[in-house]
Amino acid sequence: MLGVGGGIAAYKACEVLRGLTESGHDVRVVPTEAALNFVGAATFEALSGHPVHTGVFTEVPEVQHVRVGKEADLVVVVPATADLLARAAHGLAGDLLTNTLLTARCPVAFFPAMHTEMWEHAATRDNVALLRSRGMVVAEPASGRLTGADTGKGRLADPAEIVDLARLLLAQRDALPRDLEGLRVVVSAGGTREPLDPVRYLGNRSSGKQGYALARVAAQRGAQVTLVAAHTVEMPQPAGADLRRVSSAEELRVAVHEAAADADVVVMAAAVADFRPATKAEHKIKKSDDQPDPTITLDRTADILAELVANRRPGQVVVGFAAETGDEHGSVLDHARAKLKRKGCDLLVVNAVGDGRAFEVEDNAGWLLSADGTERPIPLGSKAQLAAAVWSAVADFNQQ
Structure with a gap:
């Protein structure tokens, strides 16, 4: 069920609705009366394929105000205004949406949208805390341009x-607990680029999607997140995360070390180049029939993960990522175990790559190896699901 509050961001609920229906989900839209001042009922009906009502006195024989909530697998409220959060927190039931919130026994997720002063007001903060204490998800809003x-x-x-977080909750209803509250987290993402000349570079196929998913889920589980992003596909900045953009391996190294200085957890999900050209040509390298083909000499880049382990402060958890392939010397897990021992990190997430796996795809799978010898498989699922598994392991690690 998609609840729609009466705020200017109500028009974005149409994009959420389309994203959920295109993912194969059957969505019933329940707006407030105020929401229909921004988006008409006909739009929601056309996109969902269901009639839209706001009051409890329609379809009375079907007891709609009870049935809709009881039948839902997930309730998502977009946008959740300050007024709607207040009514939900205090159990008011003056329309179909607030009645449905009282009858729902499935996960409920609110995605707030309001002016900064309203979000930071003590009344709103108390209402958010009350809803979260009851097991509901109240997501962190994004920062950026507001009304006017x-x-x-x-x-x-x-x-x-x-949509991504909604799909995560449908797959795992307890995926967004506030168990990272108070932790300062650094996540690296994307692929670095090492310049050959003014127009060419050495790079890799990393899309950055897994790193962004890690940042997104951590922020919604209560962490203070810094995302250090190299080159990625176009993606929105994760709500609640501070984004720092870099390009080369050395730029990423400097930014991660700076952010990690006072962090509780560092997750190195970026695909960092192992080598860079020893020199960068000042001009574009030309292809010429009367000149020999150029030879490119490579230098090793710094091992950022090993440096983080060596310099970590007491209690800091360091998580590495390994994209591996099996070969004549061992399996993916054999190489991963050796890397975990060599790097000395606390946790290592291992992906088997190649044949359309891990890079440039929406789903991911792998294994999570711990320094204590524990190994657990991560089944194929969305990258948000893998992120949730990693953060659950981090939360367990912090409790040891």
Whole structure:
């Protein structure tokens, strides 16, 4: 069920609705009366294929205000205004949406959108805390342009991010507990580029999607997140995360070390180049029939993960990623175990790559290896599901 609150961001609920229906889900839209001032019922009906009502006195014989909530597998509220959060927190039931919130026994996720002053108001903060204490998900909003010329925290999370988190909750209803509250987390993402000349570079196929998923899920589980991103496919900045962009392996190294200085957890999900050209040509390298083909000499880049382990402060958890293939010297897991021992990190996430796996795809799978010898498989699922598994392991690690 998609609840729609009466805020200017209501138009983005249409994108969320389309994203969920295109993922194969049957979505019933329940707007507030105020929401229909922004988006008409006909739009929601056309996109969902279901009639749209706001009051409890329609389809009375079907007891709609009870049936809709009881039949739902997930309730997502987009946007959740300050008024709607207040009514939900205090059990008011003046329309179909708030009645449905009282009858729902499935996961309920609110995605707030309001001005910064409203989000930061003590009344809103108390209402958010109360809803979270009851097991409901109240997502962190994004920062950015608000209504008019205002800018700040309170912007609705990007619709694609909302769809991703909704799919995560449908797959794993307890995937977004607030178990990272108070932790400072650094996540690296994307592939670095090492310049050959002004127009060419050495790079890799990393899309950055897994790193962004890790940052997104960590922020919604309560962490203070810094995302250090090299080159990625176009994606919205994860709501609740501070984004720092870099290009080369050395730039990423400097940014990660700086951010990790006071972090509780560092996750190296970026695909960092192992080598870079020893020299960068000042001009574009030309292809010429009367000149020999150029020879490119490579230098090793710094081992950022090993440096993080060597320099970590007491209690800091370091998580590495390994994209491996099996060969005549051993299996994917054989190489991963050796890497975990060699690097000395606390946790290592292992992906088998190649044949359309891990890179440039929406889903991921692998294994999670721990320094204590524990190994657990991560079944194929969305990259948000893998991120949730990693953060659950980190939370367990912190409790040891």
